[in-house]
Amino acid sequence: MSLQLKLITPTATVMDEEVDQITLPTANGEITILPGHVNLVTKVVAGEMITKKGNRSQGFAVFGGFLEVSKDKVSILADYAVRAEDIEVGRAKEAQERAQKAMKDKATGQDFRIANAELRKALLELKVATKHKRIVSK
Amino acid sequence: MATLLTLRRRIKTARNVSKTTKAMQMIAASKLKKAQDGAVSSKPYVEKLNELSKTLSSKIDQDNLSPYMVKPQNTNTKLYIVISPDKGLCGGLVTNLVREVLRLDEKGKQYFITIGKKIENYVASFNKEIIASFPFGTTLPSFETVYPLAKIIDEYFLDKKVSEVIVITTNFVSVFAQTPKVTTLLPISLEEFGHINGSTVIFEPSTDELLPDLLVHYIEMSIYQSLLESYASEQASRMIAMKNATDNALDIIDSLKLTYNKVRQEKITNELLDIGGGMFANYG
Structure with a gap:
């Protein structure tokens, strides 16, 4: 038995594969979904998602959205999602610096919120990317 | 009757238009x-x-x-x-x-x-x-x-x-x-x-x-x-509109070219007639 996982963002379908288990952060804390899970709809918060198939695990950075489990079909609607190995560390670092600078320079209203969101996204990407790299190198 | 020069200018204009519209169509x-x-x-x-x-x-x-x-x-x-x-x-x-x-x-x-x-x-x-x-x-x-x-x-x-x-x-x-x-x-x-x-x-x-x-x-x-x-x-x-514009421009070029060639041929014929007429005048 396995789960059919669909990870969908407004711009692309990031993943559509069979996996054995999914661990991801939700509004009520981190949960793990295994085959045979009860039907569930919940909110996904920004964080790291890990899927496992056999011995292989795969990391993702997801940013907000919704999760639906329905008869071993798992659909995740994320605002933004990226595979760990697709994260461009250089670009994420750049984005982090840019956001930090923007927050220092013009810390007002809308601009600040955008910069803050960018920063959180960049930091999460970096975290997921480095962690995943460690797993690979082991 | 349009002169050869104006016809040539018109053909050139139509060709330029067709090039522009063709480019817009591609974009x-x-x-x-x-x-x-x-x-x-x-x-x-x-x-x-x-x-x-x-x-x-x-x-x-x-x-x-x-x-x-x-x-x-x-x-x-x-x-x-x-x-x-x-x-x-x-x-x-x-x-x-x-x-x-x-x-x-x-x-x-x-x-x-x-x-x-x-x-x-x-x-x-x-x-x-x-x-x-x-x-x-x-x-x-x-x-x-x-x-x-x-x-x-x-x-x-x-x-x-x-x-x-x-x-x-x-x-x-x-x-x-x-x-x-x-x-x-x-x-x-x-x-x-x-x-x-x-x-x-x-x-x-x-x-x-x-x-x-x-x-x-x-x-x-x-x-x-x-x-x-x-x-x-x-x-x-836009693509369709520009395709139509290009087609129209090409049609215009075709018909202008036809007129241009007609006028040109007519001119040559007239010149030949002139020469011929002159020769007959000399012999006569």
């Missing part, structure tokens, strides 16, 4: 490809989001609806969002939109939000009240353009300044057909999908907390979808 074709890809790749998200919204709203109490789903009773004001391209030269697309705007029910007060310079000019000339206008841009609209728009809509609808929010955009039927489309964005009516009697589903946190978030996404995505569709329609319409 529109490549942009159309991108627009279609964009629409296709956002489709799974939209479908799933609709499904989820349906599931969720079928579980919710009828007296406990989200403010997005309730029609305010105290006002008959409508907010129209009209989406058009920034640039012309795209066939009857803008004209059709304008016709749709003129056909609107005049009862009650109307507010307008315009996206795209073309429609902004028209709506302003009809003396309608524009509360905001955005440029459409000439590239594939990015998702960020939705946020300021959604904010204004929230402001007007949730403060009960308007009773309905209606989107007027161009529906991309196919590359050869684009029709104006008028849809009601708010209040959201999910009842029309009917109740889904599925097995039990757990909602975490409660449905009352999930639904508002979901509906915000739903609204943003609906707007974005309208923008994408409008963009695809614009490019398709």
Whole structure:
């Protein structure tokens, strides 16, 4: 038995594969979904998602959205999602610096919120990317 | 009778026009490809989001609806969002939109939000009240353009300044057909999908907390979808318009060339006649 996982963002379908288990952060804390899970709809918060198939695990950075489990079909609607190995560390670092600078320079209203969101996204990407790299190198 | 020089000039002009329109046609074709890809790749998200919204709203109490789903009773004001391209030269697309705007029910007060310079000019000339206008841009609209728009809509609808929010955009039927489309964005009516009697589903946190978030996404995505569709329609319409323009220019070149050759031949014949006449005169 396995789960059919669909990870969908407004711009692309990031993943559509069979996996054995999914661990991801939700509004009520981190949960793990295994085959045979009860039907569930919940909110996904920004964080790291890990899927496992056999011995292989795969990391993702997801940013907000919704999760639906329905008869071993798992659909995740994320605002933004990226595979760990697709994260461009250089670009994420750049984005982090840019956001930090923007927050220092013009810390007002809308601009600040955008910069803050960018920063959180960049930091999460970096975290997921480095962690995943460690797993690979082991 | 036109002289050879003016004919030559006209042929040159027509050829230049055909080159320009051909180039515009190619650009529109490549942009159309991108627009279609964009629409296709956002489709799974939209479908799933609709499904989820349906599931969720079928579980919710009828007296406990989200403010997005309730029609305010105290006002008959409508907010129209009209989406058009920034640039012309795209066939009857803008004209059709304008016709749709003129056909609107005049009862009650109307507010307008315009996206795209073309429609902004028209709506302003009809003396309608524009509360905001955005440029459409000439590239594939990015998702960020939705946020300021959604904010204004929230402001007007949730403060009960308007009773309905209606989107007027161009529906991309196919590359050869684009029709104006008028849809009601708010209040959201999910009842029309009917109740889904599925097995039990757990909602975490409660449905009352999930639904508002979901509906915000739903609204943003609906707007974005309208923008994408409008963009695809614009490019398709322009591509066809420019193809027709190119064909027409080539037709003109053909007929001008025919006249040019006729005039040229006539001139040569006349010259020959002159020479011949001169020779006969000498011998005679």
